[in-house]
Amino acid sequence: MSKNLALIGNPNVGKTAVFNELTGQTGHVANWPGVTVEKKTGKMDKEFDVIDLPGVYSLSPSAIDEMIARNFIVKDKPDLIVDILDATNLERNLYLAFLLKELEVPIIYVLNLMDVAKKRNIEVDVDKLAELLGAPVIPTVAIKGEGIDAVKTKIRKIFSDGKLAQKSSIPVKYSKEIEDKIQRTEELLKKDAPHFLSDKRRWAAIKLLEEDKEVIKEISASPNGIVVIENVKRFASGSEEFDLAGERYNIISEIIGQTYKRDKDMITTSDILDKIFLHKYFGIPIFFMIMWSMFEFTFRVSAPLGTLIELGLGALGDLITIAWPEDAWYTSLVLDGIIGGFGAVIGFVPLIFTMFLVLSFLEDSGYLSRAAFNMDRLMYKLGLHGRSFVSLILGFGCNIPAVMSCRAIESEEDRLTTILVNQNISCGARLPVYVLLGGFILGDGATGTIIFSLYFLGIVIAILMALFFKKVIFKGETAPFILELGDYRMPTVKYTGIHMWERGREFIKKAGLIIFTVVVLMWVLQSIGVDPDTGLLAWGTDPENSLLAGIGHLFQPLFAPLRWSWIAAVGIVFGFLAKEVVVAAFGLILAGEEEPEGLGKLVVGNLAVAGVAAAAMPALVYGYLVFVLLYTPCVAHLGAVYKETGSKKWTLVSATYGIAIGYILALIINLIGGVYF
Amino acid sequence: MKLSELPFNTQAKIISVDKKIISRVAAMGVIPGTEVKIIRASPLGDPLELEIKNYNLSLRKQECKLIEVEKI
Numbered sequence: 153m154s155k156n157l158a159l160i161g162n163p164n165v166g167k168t169a170v171f172n173e174l175t176g177q178t179g180h181v182a183n184w185p186g187v188t189v190e191k192k193t194g195k196m197d198k199e200f201d202v203i204d205l206p207g208v209y210s211l212s213p214s215a216i217d218e219m220i221a222r223n224f225i226v227k228d229k230p231d232l233i234v235d236i237l238d239a240t241n242l243e244r245n246l247y248l249a250f251l252l253k254e255l256e257v258p259i260i261y262v263l264n265l266m267d268v269a270k271k272r273n274i275e276v277d278v279d280k281l282a283e284l285l286g287a288p289v290i291p292t293v294a295i296k297g298e299g300i301d302a303v304k305t306k307i308r309k310i311f312s313d314g315k316l317a318q319k320s321s322i323p324v325k326y327s328k329e330i331e332d333k334i335q336r337t338e339e340l341l342k343k344d345a346p347h348f349l350s351d352k353r354r355w356a357a358i359k360l361l362e363e364d365k366e367v368i369k370e371i372s373a374s375p376n377g378i379v380v381i382e383n384v385k386r387f388a389s390g391s392e393e394f395d396l397a398g399e400r401y402n403i404i405s406e407i408i409g410q411t412y413k414r415d416k417d418m419i420t421t422s423d424i425l426d427k428i429f430l431h432k433y434f435g436i437p438i439f440f441m442i443m444w445s446m447f448e449f450t451f452r453v454s455a456p457l458g459t460l461i462e463l464g465l466g467a468l469g470d471l472i473t474i475a476w477p478e479d480a481w482y483t484s485l486v487l488d489g490i491i492g493g494f495g496a497v498i499g500f501v502p503l504i505f506t507m508f509l510v511l512s513f514l515e516d517s518g519y520l521s522r523a524a525f526n527m528d529r530l531m532y533k534l535g536l537h538g539r540s541f542v543s544l545i546l547g548f549g550c551n552i553p554a555v556m557s558c559r560a561i562e563s564e565e566d567r568l569t570t571i572l573v574n575q576n577i578s579c580g581a582r583l584p585v586y587v588l589l590g591g592f593i594l595g596d597g598a599t600g601t602i603i604f605s606l607y608f609l610g611i612v613i614a615i616l617m618a619l620f621f622k623k624v625i626f627k628g629e630t631a632p633f634i635l636e637l638g639d640y641r642m643p644t645v646k647y648t649g650i651h652m653w654e655r656g657r658e659f660i661k662k663a664g665l666i667i668f669t670v671v672v673l674m675w676v677l678q679s680i681g682v683d684p685d686t687g688l689l690a691w692g693t694d695p696e697n698s699l700l701a702g703i704g705h706l707f708q709p710l711f712a713p714l715r716w717s718w719i720a721a722v723g724i725v726f727g728f729l730a731k732e733v734v735v736a737a738f739g740l741i742l743a744g745e746e747e748p749e750g751l752g753k754l755v756v757g758n759l760a761v762a763g764v765a766a767a768a769m770p771a772l773v774y775g776y777l778v779f780v781l782l783y784t785p786c787v788a789h790l791g792a793v794y795k796e797t798g799s800k801k802w803t804l805v806s807a808t809y810g811i812a813i814g815y816i817l818a819l820i821i822n823l824i825g826g827v828y829f
Numbered sequence: 830m831k832l833s834e835l836p837f838n839t840q841a842k843i844i845s846v847d848k849k850i851i852s853r854v855a856a857m858g859v860i861p862g863t864e865v866k867i868i869r870a871s872p873l874g875d876p877l878e879l880e881i882k883n884y885n886l887s888l889r890k891q892e893c894k895l896i897e898v899e900k901i
């Protein structure tokens with residue numbers, strides 16, 4: 153049977169980096185607390201299952217991600233716990249180490265971030281530390297892979313020797329007063345609830361004294377549990393949680409005094425950067441500048457690459473037109489379906505990838521927790537939390553991980569609200585539509601402004617909806633803002649690259665599976681149609697009579713008040729599967745038509761029903777873009793909302809409110825823009 | 830005095846922490862006897878950034894009101 157190794161530690165200490173090195177996987181590593189929100193398993197040496205857990209400061213969870221980590225450690229009984237410690241912040245990291253020691257389970261310690269510690273002139277006496285902790289301590293630099301072999305060797309040795317570092321489990325001894333109470337509680341447990349955590353009775357006793365919510369909940373559910381709680385209350389003073397924390401930190405101070413030397417007055421780069429990024433007056437303007445340059449960079453860098461791909465695809469198309477028989481079905485599949493439809497999406501790959509790159513850089517730099525710090529007040533006014541802000545920013549990449557990241561938000565009300573408003577943050581998949589059509593509203597030069605206005609509108613709607621949800625539906629206190637502001641780190645090319653690639657890979661998977669399949673499906677639907685002479689279904693009829701057009705005509709009445717054509721309707725309907733498909737649908741349907749000025753122009757020419765004045769087209773196009781921004785991001789997003797809320801009701805709310813707001817706004821824009829006159 | 834009233838960049842020692850938040854902050858090192866200093870406030874005035882146990886922690890004023898400190 154394979155052995156379980158659980159990686160645990162404070163948030164942002166490099167657990168996932170260690171996990172990646174041990175297992176050869178590429179889990180998401182980033183520089184802010186709360187990146188990993190679910191447990192992830194990988195293999196080391198075939199015989200070990202390594203489990204990466206969300207970061208925790210204690211074993212008394214207050215958010216879902218912490219609960220996952222705590223339950224794994226307490227209930228799933230891993231064969232060995234690998235506690236990752238941050239060498240630059242050892243004192244606080246040792247607190248969790250002591251909580252783990254109390255569990256009296258086999259443990260080893262990995263002292264990570266040794267490179268940063270060295271730079272700061274921090275000296276750690278590793279051998280002495282191991283002696284005082286009573287378990288092996290192995291120094292590492294996880295992102296460079298240094299020390300990982302030593303960790304592996306140690307793990308193998310522990311299991312092959314068969315003596316599971318049991319001596320590490322010398323119980324932590326507290327003052328006589330506390331020890332007495334622990335003992336009395338243990339006796340009560342033995343008498344009245346003998347089966348409750350029987351292998352961890354001392355630990356259970358400590359947690360009962362501390363009034364740990366989870367343990368109290370668990371014991372209340374077991375026979376006679378309430379009796380134990382009542383009896384403990386008789387001699388407990390209620391300050392045990394305090395006293396224990398104090399005593400633990402006292403022992404830790406002692407250990408630190410013997411093993412750890414640091415230069416107290418050293419000013420770190422992070423301190424200096426914080427003076428700038430958290431500056432009283434400049435902090436917020438700098439924040440906006442960072443966001444702005446992110447987008448600016450994304451567009452400027454990716455534009456030439458996108459054009460290159462388009463040119464390449466165009467040339468390929470010309471070649472095929474010359475070389476292949478014109479009326480063969482495969483010519484149509486490749487020309488209309490793949491180059492026209494799928495190619496329209498592929499042209500935007502550089503754009504989407506650059507966006508991922510920029511976001512990865514931001515995440516790895518350590519700035520995100522600063523953004524949360526800068527914005528918490530504003531979020532608080534909206535009834536939300538600084539943490540929600542981080543989730544919102546992640547939405548610029550993709551709303552699905554953003555929805556998942558909400559697990560780190562403590563209060564259930566905040567979490568649900570943040571999940572439900574995230575969809576308004578414009579993800580990378582919607583960008584191609586904006587780029588394709590944005591130039592037809594105020595002219596080519598203003599594409600950037602239009603795109604910016606859409607992003608901005610999304611943020612405004614997110615804020616308004618947050619206010620609505622939080623003030624009307626999920627009333628409740630916002631949880632305290634307790635956030636560690638860790639060090640900035642220069643993102644390494646390797647890690648930012650891996651990170652971008654992880655996201656990019658998801659995108660390519662999506663492009664390869666969903667988008668490609670949908671495009672081929674649409675092509676088939678476009679190729680089959682009703683023959684006007686016979687009234688029967690036939691292959692290769694006029695696109696106007698195709699099944700795809702039929703679907704468009706079927707849904708078009710829904711959008712008739714907005715004056716959208718059946719082609720516009722097809723884009724919206726299939727875009728529900730993935731927003732990139734909107735562009736692909738246009739590319740496919742309009743593939744046969746000539747338009748030297750490009751697809752965008754063609755689309756604009758076909759977006760409205762007959763009778764809409766040319767002067768009103770900009771408004772209609774903008775309304776369309778606003779609808780694309782606000783309606784359900786995609787089915788996968790709904791899946792994520794369902795998974796995270798566990799509620800059909802909220803999933804339905806998520807799906808419908810965006811459509812409703814988008815529709816109303818598009819109507820209003822049409823009205824203002826003169827579409828109806 | 831309350832931690833929320835402590836002037837910036839003044840070293841102080843924690844005397845007591847309200848029971849309401851103790852389970853949340855004890856693990857972070859916010860316990861009686863620990864030295865603490867406010868480094869700055871967020872540009873919008875809240876939350877505050879503290880230096881405690883050699884790292885930087887951010888808490889809202891609201892929570893800082895529940896922490897008693899004395900200057901040292």
Ligand SMILES: Nc1nc2c(ncn2[C@@H]2O[C@H](COP(=O)(O)OP(=O)(O)OP(=O)(O)O)[C@@H](O)[C@H]2O)c(=O)[nH]1
Pocket residue numbers: 161162163164165166167168169170180181182183184185186187188189205206207208264265266267268292293294295296516641647
């Ligand atoms: N310089 C340096 N950076 C490291 C080291 N290990 C990890 N990092 C960086 O530290 C940050 C956090 O790493 P993660 O592996 O995501 O940390 P984690 O503990 O999994 O974090 P959570 O999942 O949020 O709890 C990332 O920016 C890493 O690149 C190291 O040994 N040296």
Ligand SMILES: [Mg+2]
Pocket residue numbers: 167168169180181187188205206207
């Ligand atoms: Mg992680």
